[in-house]
Amino acid sequence: MNARTEWTASDIGDLTGKVVIVTGANSGLGFETSRALLTAGAHVVMTMRTAEKAAAAKSALLNDLGEVSLETMLLDLADLESIQHFSEEFHGKHSQLDLLVNNAGIMMTDAQLTIDGFESQLGTNHLGHFALTGRLLDLITATPGARVVSLSSLAHGWGFMEFGNLMFQNGSYTPRAAYGRSKLANLLFTYELQRRFESAGIDATSVAAHPGTAGTGLADHMFNRWYLRPLKALVFLGIQTPKQGARPSLRAATDPSATGGEYFGPSGRKEYRGAPVRVESSPASHSEVDAAKLWTESERLTGVNYESLRTPTQ
Ligand SMILES: NC(=O)c1ccc[n+]([C@@H]2O[C@H](COP(=O)([O-])OP(=O)(O)OC[C@H]3O[C@@H](n4cnc5c(N)ncnc54)[C@H](OP(=O)(O)O)[C@@H]3O)[C@@H](O)[C@H]2O)c1
Structure with a gap:
């Protein structure tokens, strides 16, 4: 690519020999991200919640792409035990992790809790x-040039941290505020992880991406209300395809010029659509105070401690 042309998936270099995990890979952006990384030669571990989804995604990609290095594993991010099991299975099979794409997500769901009792969107x-990144940290830090990509959203701008009420208790829950908080947390985590890689002298980078808007299954639970069904077709007409929406993730994951702490999103008006470029995130996402508090709280809540990335004050 040169400065005058747009970045496209054809700019992804040869990824042969790289081991990649994409979470939430059975649909939407995760599926398209996996497809492009497989096409570039990576060994892609696609995570799903059920064996049926794994079988369907695998057969669809093998039909389309022919011989690629694809593996599926089960992972439920709303269950700390499932995360631990996934990590044990992955460690049993792999001794490197070049790229972790933290893609899976839910959006603006009704109030509910994860198995471990966390508000479900933050959870x-x-x-x-x-918890997943922490459980894989030994492999990430042992793989030279490893990269962690976390998916955020334009909705991070709605988010605010309130550490005394992180889980929106006592009737304070709204689907929108909780989604905004979870996507703000993705950015606070991305930037704090990068700072900790740097201060520990680890050859790994943490970057973030957002797709703008893309027609995926993310809002299906809202469109499934009968009176909103006709709206879905209309909305999908005006937004990007999943393949287009995956471009910022793919650039964040593979552009050799990407440096830690960068954020990629679409180039167009209001970052709704367009070619993937470096974008800015909100001032709140750069709060080092909130990032440190969120880190400590996340370690306490998940029981996953990033021992090798401890700061002097911890
Ligand atoms: N589409 C957009 O316009 C848009 C905009 C901004 C940000 N994003 C972000 O992009 C990411 C991907 O979303 P998408 O648009 O591709 O939506 P999607 O098609 O609904 O995909 C979401 C994926 O996450 C998985 N997932 C949900 N809950 C999970 C859990 N507890 N454990 C493991 N996996 C789980 C889903 O699996 P199941 O099939 O089992 O539910 C699915 O594979 C999300 O982080 C989202 O916040 C999307």
């Missing part, structure tokens, strides 16, 4: 990926 989108 799945942030705490689940925090």
